[in-house]
Amino acid sequence: MPENRIATVRPVAEAEATGRVAEIFADIKRTKQIDFVPALWRTLATNPVELELVWTTLKTLMHPDAVGRRSQLEPTTREMIALAVSATNGCSYCVNSHTAALRKLGASTEMLGEVLAIASLFNMTNALADGYQIEPDVLPPLE
Amino acid sequence: MPENRIATVRPVAEAEATGRVAEIFADIKRTKQIDFVPALWRTLATNPVELELVWTTLKTLMHPDAVGRRSQLEPTTREMIALAVSATNGCSYCVNSHTAALRKLGASTEMLGEVLAIASLFNMTNALADGYQIEPDVLPPLE
Amino acid sequence: MPENRIATVRPVAEAEATGRVAEIFADIKRTKQIDFVPALWRTLATNPVELELVWTTLKTLMHPDAVGRRSQLEPTTREMIALAVSATNGCSYCVNSHTAALRKLGASTEMLGEVLAIASLFNMTNALADGYQIEPDVLPPLE
Amino acid sequence: MPENRIATVRPVAEAEATGRVAEIFADIKRTKQIDFVPALWRTLATNPVELELVWTTLKTLMHPDAVGRRSQLEPTTREMIALAVSATNGCSYCVNSHTAALRKLGASTEMLGEVLAIASLFNMTNALADGYQIEPDVLPPLE
Amino acid sequence: MPENRIATVRPVAEAEATGRVAEIFADIKRTKQIDFVPALWRTLATNPVELELVWTTLKTLMHPDAVGRRSQLEPTTREMIALAVSATNGCSYCVNSHTAALRKLGASTEMLGEVLAIASLFNMTNALADGYQIEPDVLPPLE
Amino acid sequence: MPENRIATVRPVAEAEATGRVAEIFADIKRTKQIDFVPALWRTLATNPVELELVWTTLKTLMHPDAVGRRSQLEPTTREMIALAVSATNGCSYCVNSHTAALRKLGASTEMLGEVLAIASLFNMTNALADGYQIEPDVLPPLE
Numbered sequence: 133m134p135e136n137r138i139a140t141v142r143p144v145a146e147a148e149a150t151g152r153v154a155e156i157f158a159d160i161k162r163t164k165q166i167d168f169v170p171a172l173w174r175t176l177a178t179n180p181v182e183l184e185l186v187w188t189t190l191k192t193l194m195h196p197d198a199v200g201r202r203s204q205l206e207p208t209t210r211e212m213i214a215l216a217v218s219a220t221n222g223c224s225y226c227v228n229s230h231t232a233a234l235r236k237l238g239a240s241t242e243m244l245g246e247v248l249a250i251a252s253l254f255n256m257t258n259a260l261a262d263g264y265q266i267e268p269d270v271l272p273p274l275e
Numbered sequence: 276m277p278e279n280r281i282a283t284v285r286p287v288a289e290a291e292a293t294g295r296v297a298e299i300f301a302d303i304k305r306t307k308q309i310d311f312v313p314a315l316w317r318t319l320a321t322n323p324v325e326l327e328l329v330w331t332t333l334k335t336l337m338h339p340d341a342v343g344r345r346s347q348l349e350p351t352t353r354e355m356i357a358l359a360v361s362a363t364n365g366c367s368y369c370v371n372s373h374t375a376a377l378r379k380l381g382a383s384t385e386m387l388g389e390v391l392a393i394a395s396l397f398n399m400t401n402a403l404a405d406g407y408q409i410e411p412d413v414l415p416p417l418e
Numbered sequence: 419m420p421e422n423r424i425a426t427v428r429p430v431a432e433a434e435a436t437g438r439v440a441e442i443f444a445d446i447k448r449t450k451q452i453d454f455v456p457a458l459w460r461t462l463a464t465n466p467v468e469l470e471l472v473w474t475t476l477k478t479l480m481h482p483d484a485v486g487r488r489s490q491l492e493p494t495t496r497e498m499i500a501l502a503v504s505a506t507n508g509c510s511y512c513v514n515s516h517t518a519a520l521r522k523l524g525a526s527t528e529m530l531g532e533v534l535a536i537a538s539l540f541n542m543t544n545a546l547a548d549g550y551q552i553e554p555d556v557l558p559p560l561e
Numbered sequence: 562m563p564e565n566r567i568a569t570v571r572p573v574a575e576a577e578a579t580g581r582v583a584e585i586f587a588d589i590k591r592t593k594q595i596d597f598v599p600a601l602w603r604t605l606a607t608n609p610v611e612l613e614l615v616w617t618t619l620k621t622l623m624h625p626d627a628v629g630r631r632s633q634l635e636p637t638t639r640e641m642i643a644l645a646v647s648a649t650n651g652c653s654y655c656v657n658s659h660t661a662a663l664r665k666l667g668a669s670t671e672m673l674g675e676v677l678a679i680a681s682l683f684n685m686t687n688a689l690a691d692g693y694q695i696e697p698d699v700l701p702p703l704e
Numbered sequence: 705m706p707e708n709r710i711a712t713v714r715p716v717a718e719a720e721a722t723g724r725v726a727e728i729f730a731d732i733k734r735t736k737q738i739d740f741v742p743a744l745w746r747t748l749a750t751n752p753v754e755l756e757l758v759w760t761t762l763k764t765l766m767h768p769d770a771v772g773r774r775s776q777l778e779p780t781t782r783e784m785i786a787l788a789v790s791a792t793n794g795c796s797y798c799v800n801s802h803t804a805a806l807r808k809l810g811a812s813t814e815m816l817g818e819v820l821a822i823a824s825l826f827n828m829t830n831a832l833a834d835g836y837q838i839e840p841d842v843l844p845p846l847e
Numbered sequence: 848m849p850e851n852r853i854a855t856v857r858p859v860a861e862a863e864a865t866g867r868v869a870e871i872f873a874d875i876k877r878t879k880q881i882d883f884v885p886a887l888w889r890t891l892a893t894n895p896v897e898l899e900l901v902w903t904t905l906k907t908l909m910h911p912d913a914v915g916r917r918s919q920l921e922p923t924t925r926e927m928i929a930l931a932v933s934a935t936n937g938c939s940y941c942v943n944s945h946t947a948a949l950r951k952l953g954a955s956t957e958m959l960g961e962v963l964a965i966a967s968l969f970n971m972t973n974a975l976a977d978g979y980q981i982e983p984d985v986l987p988p989l990e
Contacts, residue, residue: 138840139408140946141956170412172404179960181773185761186400192757193392201753204386209352210393213359217397217974219692220363222508222937225404226397227694228411231426241427243347245465248692249336250353254360254369256685257329259503261315261368263648263677265282265656268371269313281554283660284670322674324487328475335471344467360688362978365651365794370980374712384713388751391978399971402789406934406963408942425694456698458690472686479678490672495638496679502642503683505835506649508937511690512683513837514697517855527856529633531894532622534835536639539622540646540655542828543601543615545932547654549791549820551568551799552600554657569803570813608817610916614907618900630896646831651794711980742984744976758972765964776958781924782965788928789969792935797976798969800983815919821908822925826932826941829901833887833940837854840943841885 143174153177156187163191163198170229208237215244216251286317296320299330306334306341313372351380358387359394429460439463442473449477449484456515494523501530502537572603582606585616592620592627599658637666644673645680715746725749728759735763735770742801780809787816788823858889868892871902878906878913885944923952930959931966 146169149157157169157177176183194210196203203210211234218226234244260266289312292300300312300320319326337353339346346353354377361369377387403409432455435443443455443463462469480496482489489496497520504512520530546552575598578586586598586606605612623639625632632639640663647655663673689695718741721729729741729749748755766782768775775782783806790798806816832838861884864872872884872892891898909925911918918925926949933941949959975981 138943139410140942141407141959143409168412171409172400175407175409176403176960178956179964181764182403182960182964185764185964186403189396189757189761190400192753193389193396204383204389205355205393206352209349209355212348212352213355213390213393214397215692216356216359217363217394218401219688220360221398221401221405222687222691223401223405224691224694225409225411226401227426227692230397232412240347241464244427245462245468246336246347247356248689249465249468249471250348250356251360251692252685252688253332253336254357254373255364255688256681257315257333258361258364258366258369258651259648259681259684260319260325260329260677262364262366262651262653263644263656263680264284264318265653266286266314266318266368267282268368269311269375281657283656284673319674321670322678324478325674325678328478328678332471332475335467358978362974365973365977367977367980370712370978384750387713388748388754391975392751392754392757394978395971395974398974399967401937402934402967402970403963405937405939406930406942406966408939425696427693429695454698457695458686461693461695462689468689472689475682476686479675479682490669490675491641491679492638495635495641498634498638498642499645499676499679500683501835502645503649503680504687505831506646507684507687507691508830508834509687509691510834510837511695511697512687513835513855516683518698526633527893530856531891531897532633533642534832535622535894535897535900536634536642537646537835538828538831539618540643540659541650541831542824543619544647544650544652544655544794545791545824545827546605546611546615546820547601548650548652548794548796549787549799549823550570550604551796552572552604552654553568554654555597555599555661569799570816605817607813608821610907611817611821614821614904618904621896621900711982713979715981740984743981744972747979747981748975754975758975761968762972765961765968776955776961777927777965778924781921781927784920784924784928785931785962785965786969788931789935789966790973792932793970793973793977795973795977797981797983798973801976802969804984812919818908818919819928822920822928823932825904825908826929826945827936829887829905830933830936830938830941832891832897832901834936834938836856836890838858838886838890838940839854840940841883841947 139175141175141178143171144177145174149177153180153183156183159191160187163195172225172229208234208239211237211239212247215247219248219251220255282318284318284321286314287320288317292320296323296326299326302334303330306338315368315372351377351382354380354382355390358390362391362394363398425461427461427464429457430463431460435463439466439469442469445477446473449481458511458515494520494525497523497525498533501533505534505537506541568604570604570607572600573606574603578606582609582612585612588620589616592624601654601658637663637668637672640666640668641676644676648677648680649684711747713747713750715743716749717746721749725752725755728755731763732759735767744797744801780806780811780815783809783811784819787819791820791823792827854890856890856893858886859892860889864892868895868898871898874906875902878910887940887944923949923954923958926952926954927962930962934963934966935970 146157160169160173161167176186192199192201211230215230215234218230231244287296289300303312303316304310319329335342335344354373358373358377361373374387430439432443446455446459447453462472478485478487497516501516501520504516517530575586589598589602590596602612605615621628621630640659644659644663647659660673718729732741732745733739748758764771764773783802787802787806790802803816859868861872875884875888876882891901907914907916926945930945930949933945946959
């Protein structure tokens with residue numbers, strides 16, 4: 133039975149990591165409270181500059197407590213946005229990853245279904261609005 | 276100065292609507308508590324079957340109280356998902372519309388910024404996961 | 419050999435369905451003249467409200483005879499549009515599903531090839547038009 | 562009032578075209594039975610190699626009679642696929658262009674509405690199938 | 705004549721910027737050797753955390769000399785990748801911005817045309833590969 | 848273990864090819880200096896008209912020496928654009944194929960990482976620019 137996705141680089145195993153990469157791996161496990169380093173991060177570790185940039189961005193936006201930032205959104209809301217974007221882009225790894233994160237935060241199958249129902253509805257209306265080239269309604273003045 | 280978007284059909288004016296279309300227009304204004312019918316709905320009114328299907332779906336998912344359904348999500352969370360999808364698809368009408376809806380629900384520029392920051396972050400990681408063809412991590416068993 | 423897509427919820431087996439879900443499952447098989455319920459519908463059955471909304475929309479638009487609606491399009495044309503959209507979005511399940519539906523309607527490999535050739539051509543021109551930010555030509559007045 | 566799309570190159574005016582570009586411009590007008598060269602082709606004329614490649618591909622696939630090819634699809638079906646792809650990608654120029662082509666072929670607002678309704682429905686189901694990572698159903702053997 | 709894109713927040717004017725935002729504005733002008741702050745950055749300034757994250761990422765990846773990093777790619781190659789992505793996504797602001805950057809680096813209309821021709825070709829083949837669900841060829845072992 | 852991608856047509860084996868298809872297969876191997884015909888081309892061979900159109904386009908744009916054209920871009924730059932587009936679209940076959948091509952041209956894991964880092968960055972900024980509906984900056988006059 134053929135595989136149909138073939139990773140294009142060899143991810144860095146946790147045991148192989150040294151220096152800054154090892155520090156980031158440890159920070160990922162500590163911040164996300166997980167006991168393994170997900171494949172995305174082990175793959176980005178083949179390019180340590182990018183590993184650091186993406187982790188800094190994700191940590192700041194998705195784990196605000198860890199950087200002393202006050203977020204306006206709940207953790208589940210943040211993961212729901214992530215899942216909606218990933219479903220829209222059809223990114224398999226990302227859908228699996230953000231579904232797992234939502235499950236860990238306690239989301240039920242029903243809640244997951246509601247997120248995907250809403251995301252898919254707006255993929256429908258987006259195609260309609262663009263397909264008819266609908267002009268925006270007049271908006272309230274900017275804040 | 277040239278326009279660069281040209282609506283491809285003539286939207287139905289509110290005063291022109293009759294029968295089922297007029298009923299749906301009234302329901303849209305009542306349900307959304309607005310005093311005009313947005314251009315999307317007046318455009319879909321050129322195809323009344325589709326107007327009814329899309330309005331039924333949107334009313335059920337986005338205005339659960341109006342249909343006696345219990346939603347697991349807050350109204351602002353639902354609109355944030357809509358904005359994240361619309362930003363990902365680059366749909367101008369939709370971005371304007373869901374931003375206006377979020378403003379009406381009280382979202383600040385800061386909160387809007389956080390939604391777009393998260394949505395854009397995951398457009399970045401989606402491209403990385405797909406660009407490296409990363410294999411999913413092992414997931415917890417399904418519920 | 420690792421799998422690389424992992425369903426995120428457990429689909430509802432046909433034998434498990436009761437009440438409204440069982441009725442919709444029966445309607446799907448009758449309307450589509452198939453002897454099993456495809457995975458999309460068994461998955462949506464984990465969220466019965468969405469199952470009903472999506473099935474109502476799809477039945478109305480894709481099986482107009484079943485709802486007494488007069489369609490302007492042939493059944494094969496409707497499935498070709500579905501396949502073109504699914505190829506554009508890169509949705510694996512959807513490409514497989516709409517290809518199977520086209521085959522069942524009698525489409526040859528040659529006809530399938532023509533649909534995909536046209537869909538892919540316009541993915542090329544879309545990128546050119548957007549990449550140069552080309553202004554629309556003046557259009558004829560709206561009907 | 563600000564414009565919000567700015568063409569990134571200066572299109573070639575019809576009167577400026579010489580040699581192979583002038584020949585292709587003439588062929589476009591003759592084949593499409595129009596009396597001007599649309600902006601897409603005048604823009605591609607800034608890169609004559611690409612003008613020739615894209616025109617050859619489009620002429621072969623969309624104007625089969627002009628090249629003595631037998632198509633399995635009706636002209637309106639071909640334009641409907643083009644519109645569905647363009648709506649899915651949100652390409653303004655392309656939506657305007659293929660809507661104009663469908664109008665010229667006699668498509669009514671109702672028929673246009675049906676194409677967009679179907680295209681948008683499958684943008685919804687694509688997001689659901691990808692958002693749940695649904696496994697394909699078992700397909701019939703290939704032809 | 706109606707506008708059809710409406711900015712959803714009021715960008716921060718250069719004269720309004722203070723503190724960290726003013727520092728980043730100055731760094732943007734110095735690093736990019738331009739005498740104004742582009743609208744993207746003035747918009748992100750409504751969310752200073754995001755302004756800092758996106759600027760750090762862009763400065764590191766696109767202006768490696770400014771951070772003492774050795775890039776494997778030429779500046780024009782980097783901007784070509786940016787334009788190809790923006791054309792694929794149909795992002796107007798981004799296409800305009802990266803075209804301007806390529807012009808500043810000396811790219812001719814011919815070179816711009818070649819980038820867009822290649823980007824659009826692969827949007828065509830992407831739709832074909834996904835539309836047929838083509839299995840990957842066997843790849844050489846990973847490095 | 849279920850497969851999750853199912854090719855929708857049976858590709859043409861090299862030994863089966865005759866006439867024009869066999870000639871193109873030979874030209875592909877000669878031009879690309881490979882000893883097998885990749886699955887994309889064997890699949891397109893089920894529709895010989897499309898095989899010829901796509902191969903002519905790809906050969907002209909990606910193998911300019913083979914057609915006596917002068918390209919402004921390096922071979923690696925061309926493949927990097929191809930990879931960036933494929934990662935943006937999430938096309939598995941295409942990502943695998945263009946990664947293999949880049950490897951063959953000598954690209955290191957580090958260089959591959961830089962391409963994907965840049966492509967993913969601009970998927971992030973594209974979503975921000977579209978999500979805020981940012982107006983283009985004033986551009987320099989067209990060349």
